Amino acid sequence: MTAAYSSPINPLLAATITSPIVESRRWVENAVFRDDMPLINVSQAAPVDPPPAPLRQAMAEAVLNEVDSHLYGPVLGMPALRDEVAHQWSAVYGGAIKRDNVGITSGCNQAFCAAISSLAAPGDAVILPAPWYFNHKMWLDMAGIECRVLTCGDDMLPDPEQAAGMIDDRVKAIVLVTPNNPSGVEYPPALTSAFYKLAQKRGIALIVDETYRDFHSQTGAPHGLFADPDWQDTLIQLYSFSKAYRLTGHRVGAMICSASRMLQIEKFLDTQTICPNQLGQRGALFGMRTLGSWLARERQEILDRAAAMRAGFPQLDGWQLKGCGAYFAYVSHPFDAPSNVIAKALVDKAAVLALPGTMFSPTVAEGGTGHAERHFRIAFANVDRTGIATLFDRLAAFSP
Known part of the structure; x- marks a missing residue:
């Protein structure tokens, strides 16, 4: 047999x-x-x-009247949406962010996967605070990248000094999520700044996932990292439109990083979804322009x-x-x-x-x-x- x-x-x-x-x-x-x-x-x-009715109506009109909404679009997303993100982010964070720094992704999970893929190869390592967002840990495991666990204290805050002792030549990035998933804790600006300075000093990336930024309890920017004129050398920010505008099923996220890194990110995205969801992008753009209240x-x-x-x-x-x-x-x-x-x-x-x-x-x-x-x-x-x-x-x- x-x-x-x-x-x-x-x-x-x-x-x-x-x-x-x-x-x-x-x-x-x-x-x-x-x-x-x-x-x-x-x-x-x-x-x-x-999503709210006006946003759904705008998406419905795009289905009926915009031929491009049914076709492949730019790998890094609609220029108008990238421009809107760059404009609003520059205003909120007080930094210089341009279209070349913005990539639209198929959800924030894809933004994370793309960021890691641009930074680390199998056998490299990334520092991930625990408790972690489980999809972050899953992607590191799938990619053969070591997850170095930075256990948070009883206050659910990670310690930059402890992280410093974990960095060697294999570590390529530190990941922060704020407001945090799963703990809900908002990292104080001084803490994110301490991690930024650590990453900057050691020549690694700081990935800051701000999926839940729109529900931060404080008004204004949650940190001042983009105000550093050299932010592009260290900072990678991730964002999700899904939570803000209820676009979960349309899969629209964003990444903000250096223009040179974005060229590498484009390769990753082109082999994944080719372009972000066209209707979702139109919904996100409508939301950013009209749904502030x-x-x-x-x-x-x-x-x-x-x-x-x-x-x-x-x-x-x-x-x-x-x-x-x-x-x-x-x-x-x-x-x-x-x-x-x-x-x-x-x-x-x-x-x-x-x-x-x-x-x-x-x-x-x-x-x-x-x-x-x-x-x-x-x-x-x-x-x-x-x-x-x-x-x-x-x-x-x-x-x-």
Whole structure:
């Protein structure tokens, strides 16, 4: 009998974890929830409502009337959208940003993958604070790039001095996410500046992912890094239009970096999606030009929900709120079992779907400190104040 032939699987891909979002959806796909206790889903940080009506109307008109909206476009995105980003970013951050510094990507995840691909080869290393955004860790693993874990303190802030001791010739970049996913913590300007100066001094890149910038609690620029006339030598910024304008399904993100790096980024993007989504780009441009007041109201609603999380948390005996901001609360639980076990019990007994810390940090078995097993991420952006109150009631009554 001839043995069945099996084509090879890339071992790096095989060793990469299953997406936590995919895995968590499997926990509930066959579950039946009581009518008086419907599922509260605080697992995913993405808007569930469609874009506002004026934006949808503009996209519909583009479908009907703009032939170019159905064709390949420039690899780095629509010139008008790149110009708008450069103009608004220069005004907000107080720096000199031009069209050549801006690339439009198929979502912010692709921007991260492109940035890393321009910096590091298999065998190189990148410093990633933990808890991390899991797709960042997944891409490093798939690409054969070492993830050097910079474990945050109890305040959920990474330490630049600790990072300095981790840098050698193999390290090509440090990654920061602010407001942070998963902790919600906003990194103070002095902290991002300290990391910038460290990266600048050591000749590596600082990647700053600002996907949730539009929901920062402070007005004005969250940092002053672009004000340095030499920012292009060190800084790579990532951004997402998905959260601001509810364009998640249209996949539109952005990267800001040096013009010389952007030429290399263009090669990566051309082999991936060829060009960003044409309708999504038109939606993003419409949003940037006309929806400032609407976005300001969206921001206030998210800030109000964050305030509700902070106000209600003291009623939970033994739980601790470690960070809260943008879309997220990061919490420690009081139980003996690890968070990945408790997460499934929360679904079964409390009809709450939240992601365990084991999806955001190395476990003890992987060399971690136990941080992963003690924590949860709660994505509250899609839960109003009434839903947040119900969430607290269920967590208060929960026992694994």
